[in-house]
Amino acid sequence: MAASSMENRVVALISRLHDVQAVKFGDFTLKSGIQSPVYFDLRVMISYPDVMVEVSQLLWEKISTSNFKSICGVPYTALPIATLMSAAHNVPMLIRRKEAKGYGTNKLIEGTFSKGDSCMIVEDVVSSGSSVLETAQSLGASDIVVTEAVVLLNREQGGVEKLEANGIKLHSVFTMTDVLDVLSRAGKMEPDMVIKVTEYIATNKFQPNKEILSVKPKSNNILKYSERAALCSNGLSRRLFTIMEQKKTNLVLSADVTSSKELLQLVDKTGPHVCMVKTHVDILEDFNQDVVDSLTKLAAKHDFLIFEDRKFADIGNTVVHQYSGGLYRISEWADVVNAHAIPGPGVVQGLKKVGAPKGRACLLIAEMSSSGNLATGSYTQDTVKMAEENKDFVIGFICVSKISSNPSFLHMTPGVQLEAGQDSLGQQYLTPSEVIGKRGSDLIIVGRGIYQAQDPANAAKQFQIAGYDAYVTRMAEAMIL
Numbered sequence: 033m034a035a036s037s038m039e040n041r042v043v044a045l046i047s048r049l050h051d052v053q054a055v056k057f058g059d060f061t062l063k064s065g066i067q068s069p070v071y072f073d074l075r076v077m078i079s080y081p082d083v084m085v086e087v088s089q090l091l092w093e094k095i096s097t098s099n100f101k102s103i104c105g106v107p108y109t110a111l112p113i114a115t116l117m118s119a120a121h122n123v124p125m126l127i128r129r130k131e132a133k134g135y136g137t138n139k140l141i142e143g144t145f146s147k148g149d150s151c152m153i154v155e156d157v158v159s160s161g162s163s164v165l166e167t168a169q170s171l172g173a174s175d176i177v178v179t180e181a182v183v184l185l186n187r188e189q190g191g192v193e194k195l196e197a198n199g200i201k202l203h204s205v206f207t208m209t210d211v212l213d214v215l216s217r218a219g220k221m222e223p224d225m226v227i228k229v230t231e232y233i234a235t236n237k238f239q240p241n242k243e244i245l246s247v248k249p250k251s252n253n254i255l256k257y258s259e260r261a262a263l264c265s266n267g268l269s270r271r272l273f274t275i276m277e278q279k280k281t282n283l284v285l286s287a288d289v290t291s292s293k294e295l296l297q298l299v300d301k302t303g304p305h306v307c308m309v310k311t312h313v314d315i316l317e318d319f320n321q322d323v324v325d326s327l328t329k330l331a332a333k334h335d336f337l338i339f340e341d342r343k344f345a346d347i348g349n350t351v352v353h354q355y356s357g358g359l360y361r362i363s364e365w366a367d368v369v370n371a372h373a374i375p376g377p378g379v380v381q382g383l384k385k386v387g388a389p390k391g392r393a394c395l396l397i398a399e400m401s402s403s404g405n406l407a408t409g410s411y412t413q414d415t416v417k418m419a420e421e422n423k424d425f426v427i428g429f430i431c432v433s434k435i436s437s438n439p440s441f442l443h444m445t446p447g448v449q450l451e452a453g454q455d456s457l458g459q460q461y462l463t464p465s466e467v468i469g470k471r472g473s474d475l476i477i478v479g480r481g482i483y484q485a486q487d488p489a490n491a492a493k494q495f496q497i498a499g500y501d502a503y504v505t506r507m508a509e510a511m512i513l
């Protein structure tokens with residue numbers, strides 16, 4: 033069986049299990065007392081013969097190269113599955129009683145076997161591995177040897193490690209992470225639930241010498257750009273995450289030069305290294321329509337988005353005109369604009385009225401990089417709320433650290449240089465590793481660090497590498513946690 037076709041079948045099975053409510057999301061208390069946002073009730077499979085057949089076939093394929101004389105399903109759900117495997121592949125079955133009968137032969141193991149026979153244990157779900165281990169011990173008491181077990185779902189809570197420590201290799205068809213991956217990609221989970229389940233998996237993941245984590249990793253830190261793209265309702269944020277992953281860059285060039293020739297040359301040189309170009313179109317001495325036409329062509333050539341850093345901050349009716357009209361007609365060419373939250377939601381509604389029909393998007397300025405700025409504390413939190421309420425048009429924030437755990441929101445941070453410091457007018461600089469790695473932002477916005485460098489293309493490349501490395505390291509660290 034080719035790996036990819038097996039993968040496709042597993043994806044289809046996970047979806048089907050969700051459809052038949054064998055996987056549920058909500059608030060559940062598990063047998064262990066742990067609160068879980070996800071619950072697997074695989075017993076319902078017995079009502080769907082097609083699911084039972086597919087499950088038994090996938091389990092069989094996992095152990096097709098193993099050697100064993102019989103199979104033994106752990107009661108109850110795995111019993112009929114083991115029966116299907118036994119019948120389809122002509123392998124004898126054993127049944128382990130939960131308790132000895134107390135009369136007759138008083139046997140714990142039903143079926144015909146000889147001392148030293150090897151047996152494969154079949155199970156539907158493994159968490160800590162205790163049920164498989166108990167079954168193996170009962171079989172062992174009858175001198176039946178168990179060195180392998182196969183399970184449909186590995187909940188990744190120490191089962192593999194516990195069984196391995198007892199000499200049993202566990203094969204699994206899929207893990208809880210696979211379930212999250214498949215169902216979130218298929219849009220079968222709300223973004224909030226994706227966050228909860230991601231945190232639950234990470235928090236409860238087995239660790240040697242440390243069963244439960246004390247530190248909760250932040251969900252954006254675990255999901256790849258492509259996974260986050262799948263969670264976005266706005267097409268532009270989906271596109272940006274996709275560009276970031278494909279071009280391996282989280283760098284936004286802040287092209288703050290004052291002549292259009294310089295602007296276009298700078299953008300063409302640095303284009304391969306950036307996912308977005310940010311403009312201040314009102315600082316150009318020679319603005320005309322040709323500049324934005326050329327810029328749009330460069331965006332297509334190098335595959336980046338255009339962000340006009342206009343910082344709208346007026347009532348809805350005024351921003352409608354500022355965005356669509358005037359000299360610059362920003363909504364005609366800028367994919368993304370930004371706005372202060374200070375006027376209240378009307379500013380977003382005004383921008384949305386113009387931008388949404390054109391497929392545009394907006395960022396809210398929730399924090400600033402300049403010293404002594406007032407965008408802090410409850411102002412920042414209220415800005416996040418405003419974004420939450422307008423998720424179809426607001427795709428994220430200008431901020432200096434991660435301020436929302438919603439993985440569809442983009443966090444974009446200005447004030448970045450390769451060395452921390454300050455300029456003479458209050459701009460404060462952090463490094464890419466501080467911004468992306470420690471503060472959990474997603475994109476670095478760099479102006480003077482690039483366009484004032486002797487070789488801007490090379491400087492852009494350095495920032496690209498530093499920013500992307502910080503992202504890769506952050507992901508790796510979050511996985512280990």
Ligand code: 5BU
Pocket residue numbers: 286288312341397399400401402430446447448459477478479480481
């Ligand atoms: P710099 O040359 O890398 O310092 O440029 C930073 C750019 O980001 C510049 O265009 C600013 O207008 C922009 N910026 C910022 O620096 N800080 C903020 O809080 C916001 C925007 Br909002």
